Amino acid sequence: MESVFQNETVREILTRYRRIWAIGHAQSVLGWDMEVNMPREGILERSVAQGELSVLSQEFLLKPEFIELVEKAKGIEDLNEYERGVVRVLDRNIRISRSFPPEFLREMSEVTSQATKAWEEAKRSDDYSKFEPWLDRIIDLAKRAADYLGYEDEPYDALLDLFEEGTTTKDVTRMFDKLEKELKPLLEKIMEEGKVPQSHPLEKETYEQAQMEKVNRWILEKFGFPLGVRSRLDVSAHPFTTEFGIRDVRITTRYEGYDFRMTVLSTVHEFGHALYELQQDERFMFSPIVGGVSLGIHESQSRFWENIVGRSREFAGLIYPTLRENLPFMSKYTPEDVYLYFNMVRPDFIRTEADVVTYNFHILLRFKLERMMLNEGVKAKELPELWNDEMENLLGIRPKTYREGILQDIHWAHGTVGYFPTYSIGTLLSAQLYYHMKRDLNVEELISEGNFGPIKDWLRERIHRHGSIYPPKELLQRAIGEELNPDYFIRWVKERYL
């Protein structure tokens, strides 16, 4: 396999980059192990090790000789697109890393670690006052982070760009404005029409973990997920995907013991993330352009498999026999029941349990609040009321506890502000990709046949194989010749739910 990297300076950069890659590999394994295997008192030593590895990786990235090489490469005109990708990604990483003074990073790490504990305690006791002072400190840190990073229009831009390169607050506002305008009446209509159930008896059926695991593995095998060869399925408190390279990509799920839709759809969702990593171009191995380019694009892949594939009528038909075989209660239900159960629509308080239609309102709410914190000086004290008002405005329901309101997500406690919009970007994009795919493939037929090869090939060709060569917006232009457009998602909701 000939290398796609021919330029001498870029090759020199990649040789040095290899140790940064190796540290990243180690950090991922340590992180996965912590969630999946680690005996509980291993946390102290694991945290210290992770902290040291972070500092180390940062040091190598910011070594003057390394930066000089990247600067030199920026000036070379005849780089190929792979080489330009390497330079773009590293230049961006260096710029971001250099923005923050070490004292700031230390403060961030201390505050978020204490804030996380405070949040856990606050959530447990449903006592917002325990988290409030920490949230104020996090808002302050987020503002300072935005200032360090710099921005053109408003502070929120700086944070958003960390997670979705090149996307601005204006972009997101435009997206949500359209969505709010069209999706709100649509939701009302769906609820009025009553074709789509708000609840289903399958929610209450309980299952054995071992049986359910067989179902999940059956589905993953149908998808061609290379279990044991290049991947694993494990159990963790919160499902996630992690990649240690192109040839070792692992997903987790969890088993609540009831409402099996949760474990099936989360497994299918994580498979979508994993497929993006598994279908990378092997020539990018060990380089900074290997792996998904942004959180939004990543989420478009997971949502494609979860919503477009996993919630389709054809998928319900496809998996019905294995459900029937492993879940005794299934004999009372039809494939159509499974389909309806997977597609319930019901305004509810908790984002992670939200259906496809209401999900985006949960994100919009958070986006509005985050912008207020950053741009309008809103304080933690005011947020619960603002949360509840907005929830009532968007979904017509008002949380009675903090736990089902502002205390539900861990993100802010972790200091992560500006991340939420990527969930909606991914959701909208998954529908957009679907309609483009339909021009080339009979998607529904392929799903009903369990013939996922052509779908995977299509995604590989358009998205996966490009790794991080192009920034997200350019990738999208090359893949489908368009920018992100919420119309596709709205169309999909109409077709599916009306």
Next chain:
Amino acid sequence: MESVFQNETVREILTRYRRIWAIGHAQSVLGWDMEVNMPREGILERSVAQGELSVLSQEFLLKPEFIELVEKAKGIEDLNEYERGVVRVLDRNIRISRSFPPEFLREMSEVTSQATKAWEEAKRSDDYSKFEPWLDRIIDLAKRAADYLGYEDEPYDALLDLFEEGTTTKDVTRMFDKLEKELKPLLEKIMEEGKVPQSHPLEKETYEQAQMEKVNRWILEKFGFPLGVRSRLDVSAHPFTTEFGIRDVRITTRYEGYDFRMTVLSTVHEFGHALYELQQDERFMFSPIVGGVSLGIHESQSRFWENIVGRSREFAGLIYPTLRENLPFMSKYTPEDVYLYFNMVRPDFIRTEADVVTYNFHILLRFKLERMMLNEGVKAKELPELWNDEMENLLGIRPKTYREGILQDIHWAHGTVGYFPTYSIGTLLSAQLYYHMKRDLNVEELISEGNFGPIKDWLRERIHRHGSIYPPKELLQRAIGEELNPDYFIRWVKERYL
């Protein structure tokens, strides 16, 4: 908890050492994951990551500023024993690391990686000629390694010291001379007397892995092994123990499906290794003096639990009820059967399956051959014949295949020469510790009661809590006021098997 490290220079050393520790932690997690979890095609990226981390760790150890600090500390007179331990261990590591030129390390790594593949193939096809040229290269590398390291008496000293600090070939020769002289007639007598069985019907009984795992977990819980809290039990092709720190120490076992003695005794063996790491002084965390001091001392701990505890009549009685509960065939047998089955003595070809009495002859054979390779210019071509002759001399049996002779162990293919004697050192030492323990404790009564606390405390007090402060010989003097003495083991064999 007040730090035991007060000296400023030592504290500065330890601050810098923390990243070496962190890299080691990561290497251990990556290694464990590779054996226990890794999907098989993950190997390429994992190997590259491990290689980069090794180089990195080496670089930090050999940084001029770091070496200078260690040199400076060597000159400070009023260090406490912990601080002196830190300086001794680092000075030794630096000395060893500096001995080898980078080209040599690269060659070693390339040759052993190809030799390992060749060995696998040779063993599979029982064709020594496939391994022979590689073994010659490894002998050459071992000689050069000895030259780089330097030695007083003979090249073998240099390699032995890598694994057992301060132990010389003279020490080992003395030990084996005595052993050969006394143990050979003893073995003959045991075989003549016939009190100890050479085989037992329990060898043939088959079991379900899930049932057997319950037995192993029951035993580990009886031992007070903190499963899920600070430890785990997993499955791997070759059982091993690994520590990621004091608070995360993991063991593995394997399940052949028959001859359950193998999985029980290997679990008990690995528990012994793990206990040594779990009972470290927490004040040594993140420092170079945390963890077992040498392979021989480590093996004394595993063999203590395997041979002294695990093969005792009292232990057979203790675990009989759980065996009975989980293994249906056990109803046909008595606790005495289990005891006899665990203590069979039978000259056989394979080291890893050898009994307590013949085991040391397997090591002696390898020690003799390794010395010939290093000191007497013996070539790979001559080794199979030498192996078989020595086997006949020591155990009265002659291998008919290479697989049951010279091709059985992976060690040489890995370039590991000088390691084997530590297995015997540990075995002999375990008996020596036992007789010293008996002065303080009624060991048999404690085992029969399943009351392992006092035994664990005794080992912690004498051995474990000292980590690597003292070199092995000094540790032994402090623990029992003696040097290694094979008489105890011979006495134990007489008492147990005659």
